[in-house]
Amino acid sequence: MLEVRNIFKTYxxxxxxxxISFTVAEGETICLLGASGSGKSTLLRIIAGLExxxxxxxxxxxxxxxxxxxxxxxxxxxxxxxxxxPHLNVNDNVAFGLKMRRVGQxxxxxxxxxxxxxxxxKGFGQRKITDLSGGEQQRVALARALAIRxxxxxxxxxxxxxxxxxxxxxxxxxxxxxHQTNIPAVYVTHDQEEAFAIADRILILHNGEIVRxxxxxxxxxxxxxxxxxxxxxxxxxxxxxxxxRKKDNEWIVKSKYGDFTIRCNHKHARREKIPLLARPSAxxxxxxxxxxxxxxxxxxxxxxxxxxxxGFYVYLNEAPKLGRKVSVxxxxxxxx
Amino acid sequence: xxxxxxxxxxxxxxxxxxxxxxxxPWLKRIFLWxxxxxxxxxxxxxxxxxxxxxxxxxxxxxxxxxxxxFRVLGFTFxxxxxxxxxxxxxxxxxxxxxxxxxxxxxxxxxxxxxxxxMLPTVVVAASFNxxxxxxxxxxxxxxxSAFTVHPFVAILLAHIFxxxxxxxxxxxxxxxxxxxKLEQTARSLGADTFHVxxxxxxxLLRPAIFAACLLVFLFDFTSFGVILLLGxxxxxxxxxxxYNQAARNLNLALAALLAIxxxxxxLIFSIFYTRLTARLVTPLTPRTAQNRRAKTLREKIFVxxxxxxxxxxxxxxxxxxxIRSLFRFEADRGQRGEVQYGFTTDYYKELxxxxxxxxxxxxxxxxxxxxxxxxxxxxxxxxxxxxPAAFALARPTRLEKILxxxxxxxxxxxxxxxxxxxxxxxxxxxxxxxxxxxxxxxIALPFVIRTLQPxxxxxxxxxxxxxxxxxxxxREVWKSIDLPILRRATLAAATFAFTISLGEFGATLLLARxxxxxxxxxxxxxLSQPGGLNYGQAMxxxxxxxxxxxxxILIIEKFRLPNAGEF
Numbered sequence: 046m047l048e049v050r051n052i053f054k055t056y057x058x059x060x061x062x063x064x065i066s067f068t069v070a071e072g073e074t075i076c077l078l079g080a081s082g083s084g085k086s087t088l089l090r091i092i093a094g095l096e097x098x099x100x101x102x103x104x105x106x107x108x109x110x111x112x113x114x115x116x117x118x119x120x121x122x123x124x125x126x127x128x129x130x131p132h133l134n135v136n137d138n139v140a141f142g143l144k145m146r147r148v149g150q151x152x153x154x155x156x157x158x159x160x161x162x163x164x165x166x167k168g169f170g171q172r173k174i175t176d177l178s179g180g181e182q183q184r185v186a187l188a189r190a191l192a193i194r195x196x197x198x199x200x201x202x203x204x205x206x207x208x209x210x211x212x213x214x215x216x217x218x219x220x221x222x223x224h225q226t227n228i229p230a231v232y233v234t235h236d237q238e239e240a241f242a243i244a245d246r247i248l249i250l251h252n253g254e255i256v257r258x259x260x261x262x263x264x265x266x267x268x269x270x271x272x273x274x275x276x277x278x279x280x281x282x283x284x285x286x287x288x289x290r291k292k293d294n295e296w297i298v299k300s301k302y303g304d305f306t307i308r309c310n311h312k313h314a315r316r317e318k319i320p321l322l323a324r325p326s327a328x329x330x331x332x333x334x335x336x337x338x339x340x341x342x343x344x345x346x347x348x349x350x351x352x353x354x355x356g357f358y359v360y361l362n363e364a365p366k367l368g369r370k371v372s373v374x375x376x377x378x379x380x381x
Numbered sequence: 382x383x384x385x386x387x388x389x390x391x392x393x394x395x396x397x398x399x400x401x402x403x404x405x406p407w408l409k410r411i412f413l414w415x416x417x418x419x420x421x422x423x424x425x426x427x428x429x430x431x432x433x434x435x436x437x438x439x440x441x442x443x444x445x446x447x448x449x450x451f452r453v454l455g456f457t458f459x460x461x462x463x464x465x466x467x468x469x470x471x472x473x474x475x476x477x478x479x480x481x482x483x484x485x486x487x488x489x490x491x492x493x494x495x496x497x498x499m500l501p502t503v504v505v506a507a508s509f510n511x512x513x514x515x516x517x518x519x520x521x522x523x524x525x526s527a528f529t530v531h532p533f534v535a536i537l538l539a540h541i542f543x544x545x546x547x548x549x550x551x552x553x554x555x556x557x558x559x560x561x562k563l564e565q566t567a568r569s570l571g572a573d574t575f576h577v578x579x580x581x582x583x584x585l586l587r588p589a590i591f592a593a594c595l596l597v598f599l600f601d602f603t604s605f606g607v608i609l610l611l612g613x614x615x616x617x618x619x620x621x622x623x624y625n626q627a628a629r630n631l632n633l634a635l636a637a638l639l640a641i642x643x644x645x646x647x648l649i650f651s652i653f654y655t656r657l658t659a660r661l662v663t664p665l666t667p668r669t670a671q672n673r674r675a676k677t678l679r680e681k682i683f684v685x686x687x688x689x690x691x692x693x694x695x696x697x698x699x700x701x702x703x704i705r706s707l708f709r710f711e712a713d714r715g716q717r718g719e720v721q722y723g724f725t726t727d728y729y730k731e732l733x734x735x736x737x738x739x740x741x742x743x744x745x746x747x748x749x750x751x752x753x754x755x756x757x758x759x760x761x762x763x764x765x766x767x768x769p770a771a772f773a774l775a776r777p778t779r780l781e782k783i784l785x786x787x788x789x790x791x792x793x794x795x796x797x798x799x800x801x802x803x804x805x806x807x808x809x810x811x812x813x814x815x816x817x818x819x820x821x822x823x824i825a826l827p828f829v830i831r832t833l834q835p836x837x838x839x840x841x842x843x844x845x846x847x848x849x850x851x852x853x854x855x856r857e858v859w860k861s862i863d864l865p866i867l868r869r870a871t872l873a874a875a876t877f878a879f880t881i882s883l884g885e886f887g888a889t890l891l892l893a894r895x896x897x898x899x900x901x902x903x904x905x906x907x908l909s910q911p912g913g914l915n916y917g918q919a920m921x922x923x924x925x926x927x928x929x930x931x932x933x934i935l936i937i938e939k940f941r942l943p944n945a946g947e948f
Contacts, residue, residue, distance in 0.1 A: 095565050115568040122569035128562040132584045141580070142570035193570055 046070055047092070047197055047229060052101035054087060054253075061087050063253045065101070069197070072227040074220075076240040079250035080276065085233045088250070089201055092231060094118050105196060116145070121190030121228075125202040127182040129174045135161070135185050136170040142193035160188040163222065180211045187219070191226065198223070198230040204239060216242055237277055241265070249273055271320035271380050280324040281357055282380070287317045298377075302357050305333040309379040320380040325350075325359045328376045336372045339365050410780060413769040417788060417826070420766050424823050425791050428802025435637035435805060446635050449622075450642055457618040457643075460533075460608075461601035464540035468597050471541055471694075472548025473590070478687045479549055480556035482680070483672040490688065493695045495546045499934050500927065501884025502543075502606025503901040507923035508698035509539045509611060510908065511705035516916045518701045521710040532612045539607045542698060544597040551596070555589035556582075592657040599650045603643065603795040606886040606901070610908055619643040620887065623797050628891055633805055640798040651793055702927060706920035709913070728917035745918060748903035749925060752883055755899060758818035759882035760875045763825045767874065770826075771833035789827050796887030799823055803892055814897050820888040825878040832877055836870030837863075873937050880933040883926065900926045 047069040054062040061084045069075050077085040090096045092103055094115035103110045110118055129138050139157045148156075161167055164184040174182065183203060190198060203219075204212045220243050223230055234240050240247055241261045249257040249264070257264055257273045268274040274282045285298035291306060296313055298305050300321060313319060323335070337353030342364050349364045351371075359373045435441065478484075479491055497505055511517055513530040530538075559582065567581045605620040617625065619639050626636040675684040709725045732745040770788060774781050791799065803816055810816060840863060848858045886901040893902050900922055907919035 093565075093569055095568070114573070115565070116571045116573050118569070119571075120569060122566060124562050124566065126560070126562065128560060128566040130563060130567075130581060130585075132587075141567065141572075145571035145576060145580075189570065199569075 046106055047231070048102075048104040048107075049088075049092065050102040050104065052088065052091060052103075053099045054084075054091065054096070055099055056087070061253050062091075062098070065253075065255060067248060067255065067258065069229045069231060071229055072224075073245045074223055074230040074232060074243060075246045075248060076244035077231065077233045077248050077250055078235070078237060078240040078244075080235060083250040084253040085235075085250045086201055089199055089231060089233050092197075093120055093122050093199055119193060119196045121193060121195035121198045123183075123186050123190050123198070123200045123203045125205045127179075127186040127206075129182055129185055129189075131174050133174070134170070135166070135172050135174065135177070138174065138185055139189045139192050141189060146193065156192060157188075160192055163191070164188045165218070179207050180215055183207065183215065187222070191222075191228075195228060198228050200230065200232045200234075202234055202236075203232075205234070205236070212239070219243065249276065251276070268322070268380060271322075274320075274322045274380055280322055282320060282322050285319055285321045287313045287315055287319060289315075302335050302355060303333075305377040307377050307379050309381070311379070311381060313379075313381075322378045322380050323357070323375045324378075325375075327359055327361060327373050329374055331374045331376045333377050334372050334374045335359070336370065339367055339369050339371055342367065410773055410778070413773040414780075414784065415769075417766045417770040418784070420822070420826075421788060421791070424819055425799075425802070428799070428806040429794075431805045432637045432640055432798070432802055435634050436641045438634065441634040441638050446638055449635070450639055453617050453619055453622045453639065454642060454646075456616070457602060457620075460536065460616070460618060461598050461604075464537055464544075464601040464604075465594050465598045467537055468541045468544045468548060468601075469590070469594055471690075472545045472593070472597075473552060474683070474687055475545060475691060476549050476552035476556055478684060478691075480553040481672065482684050483674050484684055484688060486688075490691055491549070493699075494549055494691060496699065496931075496934075497542050497695070498544070498546045499880075500930055501886065501901060502604070503610060503884070503886050503904045504702070504923050504927045504930065505539055505543060505698075506607045506610035507904055507908070507919060508702040508927075509535050509542070509607075511920055511923075512698050512701040513538070514611075516710070516913065518705055533616065535611045536608055536616065539611060540601050540604060542694065543604075543607070544600055547597050547600075548590075548593045551593035552586060552589050555586055559585060588657055588660045592654060595650060595654045595657060599647060599654065602650070603647060605795070605797055610905060619646075620795055620797050623795075623801060624887070624891065627797075627801050627804060633801070636801050637805065640795075640801055644794055644798065647793055647795070699927075702920060703924045706917065706924045709917065725917075728914070728921040731914060731918055732921060745903055745907075745922070748898045748900050748922070751897050752899040752901075752926075755814075755818050755821060756879045756882035758815075759821040759825055760878045762818060762822045763829045763878045764871065764875060766822065767826055767829035767833055771830050771837055774830065774834045775837035788830065791823050792827050796824060796885060797891065800888035800891035803888070811892070812894065814894060816892045817889055817897075817899070818882070820892055821882040821885050822878075824885060824888070825881040828877045828881065829874040832874040833867070833870050836867055840866050876933050876936045880930055880937070883929055883933070 049068070050066050052062050052065040053060075065088060067075070077088060079085045087096065091098050094103075094110070094113060098111070101111075105118075130141065133141065136154075136157055139160055140153045143153045143156065157170065161169055164187055166181060166184050166188065169177075169181070169185075174185070177185065186203075204215055207215065216239060223243075232240070232243060244261055247257070247259065247261055247264050248255050251272055257269055259267075264273070265277070265279075268277060268279055271282050274280070281302070283300055283302065285300040285305070285307075288297040288299055288304070290296050290313075294310055295306055295308055298307055298319065298321065302323070305321070307321070323333075335353070335355075335357050337355045337357060339351055340354050341350075341352040343350040343352075344364070345360075348360045348362055350358055351361050351365060352358045353371070359375065361373070365371055475494070479487070513519055513535050519530075563581055563585070564577050567577045572580060602618075603620050604618065605624070608616050608618055608621050609624070619642060623636045623639045623643070626632045626639065675681045706728055707724060707726065709723065709727065734744060774785060777785070799820055803820055804811065807816060844862050845858050848862050849855070853861060883899075884901060885899075886905075889899050889902055890905060893899055898906065904919050904922045904926070907915045907922065
């Protein structure tokens with residue numbers, strides 16, 4: 046089990062990571078999701094041992110690895126641009142870590158063959174790296190990282206350089222390989238679809254802090270903050286002012302889109318400013334509704350994205366005419 | 382690339398039709414090419430043909446001559462290979478130092494290591510002589526001849542001094558272009574520092590290291606001034622032996638044979654070099670510098686050691702030359718009794734006096750005047766020939782693709798060989814002082830063209846079209862658009878030609894009349910004469926030449942277009 050404990054890191058006098066702590070259990074895949082500059086890659090490099098934290102510990106199964114050099118950590122690493130050794134062929138790339146460990150020649154060739162089968166590159170061994178496509182190169186990089194039978198796998202935007210269809214296919218393969226091998230993995234990405242598809246748990250990083258930690262379903266249902274809701278593109282995020290209390294856990298809030306009734310288990314004071322989320326899918330049984338004039342309609346496969354003159358957007362099944370006044374029922378959630 | 386030149390060519394046509402409707406474009410190109418090609422034919426190809434006919438002759442190809450040639454060839458290879466290996470030993474860690482680490486005085490140290498490469502060979506030779514020679518600083522300070530450096534060691538040191546910058550540039554560039562993630566991946570796969578170097582970094586640098594070594598080898602192979610001045614004629618490399626046979630034994634045929642052997646060797650090396658550099662791929666996106674300060678103890682020791690070694694190795698010879706020219710350590714010839722040791726300006730004063738027992742018929746300072754006159758003539762001739770060629774090359778057609786390597790050909794032959802060619806072909810005119818600037822022009826012309834051509838290419842056609850559409854006549858267009866842009870490049874090219882002429886040694890030594898010596902020739906004569914006064918004057922002359930060259934280099938650096946005129 047990997048444990049990251051109270052990591053701090055500054056770079057050029059800028060605080061890059063602030064008190065980062067989390068664990069990765071056996072067989073678990075966690076995703077570090079964040080915008081560029083959030084510190085996610087730095088965190089990965091610290092776990093790999095390529096950079097040292099200012100303070101804090103990296104532990105594996107209780108052993109402190111913080112000052113262990115990277116080549117003694119047994120952590121596999123896969124970069125976005127594959128970083129295959131251009132002077133070696135596919136076989137020698139995959140075998141590199143085994144040669145460093147002085148594994149016998151016959152065992153090396155057997156393990157390399159098995160690994161190339163695992164990543165669907167049977168018979169590619171003698172090929173030159175430069176003759177491979179981007180997807181094939183990434184499979185070689187994965188096989189190379191798996192070859193050393195790592196205690197932990199780390200991915201830094203591994204699919205970022207691939208096109209969309211290839212990315213989906215490779216993502217599925219990767220997930221099944223991770224499940225088969227049961228190796229814990231840390232996966233860094235800025236792409237939320239990728240993160241939600243592969244992760245058992247998602248950690249969202251923002252300005253060097255973990256702002257949300259939960260399963261994909263949980264994070265989606267309860268973003269917990271305006272930043273996370275905006276970052277994940279969950280809907281209209283706006284501010285409301287708490288007005289009268291209707292019931293035990295029901296308040297009236299005022300906002301630029303109108304007055305809404307929200308349900309919230311937290312206590313709120315009158316006139317308190319709270320962040321609100323209105324998901325764009327229309328919900329007929331809700332009491333809240335937003336009114337406005339249609340200014341823009343965009344066709345999106347099975348629905349239309351309709352934008353109103355006040356900036357509010359909602360997905361509808363049928364396209365309304367431009368300039369029409371509409372009223373849409375929506376669910377409004379409190380993000381505090 | 383395929384579409385653009387065509388587009389440009391039609392633009393050129395349109396604009397030239399517009400400005401000078403009477404002259405066809407192809408005719409204009411012929412006119413542009415006529416002067417440089419005529420010059421090359423007379424000054425390069427004709428002498429080359431003479432050397433060849435002299436070589437392939439029954440009398441020349443005697444077993445005795447061939448035996449001598451192979452012995453000399455063997456030594457040339459040996460000293461060049463040894464020099465290259467030693468240069469690699471210093472250059473490779475230095476390349477790592479500059480490509481990977483940040484330290485105080487880095488840009489100064491980088492510039493310092495580049496200075497020798499631009500200095501004339503005589504200055505480098507004189508510098509090492511002033512430090513390690515029998516009358517050098519070290520011997521005089523240590524007050525014993527016990528510390529005498531073998532001439533061969535001095536030659537090797539001077540070669541390292543000269544060429545380390547090539548390794549720093551070529552291998553350093555390759556190293557900083559290397560993706561740091563490759564090494565990081567190797568580490569994560571279990572490779573320790575040594576194995577990362579041995580299994581990843583070094584194999585990836587191999588083409589760059591080979592290319593740099595080959596270039597260094599090429600320079601060491603044809604090295605002349607350093608070997609002649611530091612070693613004397615006992616250390617006969619091909620280049621030195623060509624000079625010996627031509628100037629001392631007056632055996633032009635044997636000199637021609639040696640010259641051809643050398644030319645074949647350098648051509649083979651050049652072809653290898655071109656092949657290798659073609660394989661040096663540069664990434665499309667320049668990587669951000671991975672420089673950082675040394676962190677671990679090992680890194681700190683490495684950085685400190687090599688900064689010290691490089692500083693000492695490059696500063697000592699460069700500073701000992703001017704120091705030695707200002708201090709007297711021994712009695713001059715004929716001086717007895719009270720001799721003033723220590724600081725003196727006598728060596729400089731002596732340069733202005735015409736002594737009867739001196740090695741010249743004129744005051745030695747006349748050599749400086751001659752050098753400046755030759756250099757000025759070289760500038761004028763090479764600009765007159767270089768401009769038309771550069772204009773033609775700036776908008777290349779199929780003709781230029783053939784002619785471009787042709788005009789660079791003199792670069793491939795050595796200076797002594799060019800001088801030998803002149804002697805064989807224009808022996809009659811040897812008394813004329815004009816042979817020297819023409820020989821210098823031959824060497825300077827490729828550099829002049831390579832400096833002018835990018836500047837001319839950089840002038841956008843649209844500017845000219847805009848100017849002419851606003852009513853400017855072709856002459857006014859030239860004056861208001863081309864000239865201001867070309868002024869900088871012209872100055873840089875002129876300074877290039879000037880510097881090359883100032884420092885040229887091999888050809889000049891064969892061609893210069895005794896009464897018209899240049900500075901390098903004067904230094905050679907002073908050094909080959911006995912006595913402290915002659916030695917001191919050599920030091921003074923070399924210091925003057927060093928100062929003139931440094932000023933020229935600074936001017937070139939100021940006016941050169943970025944990215945123009947690399948190796």
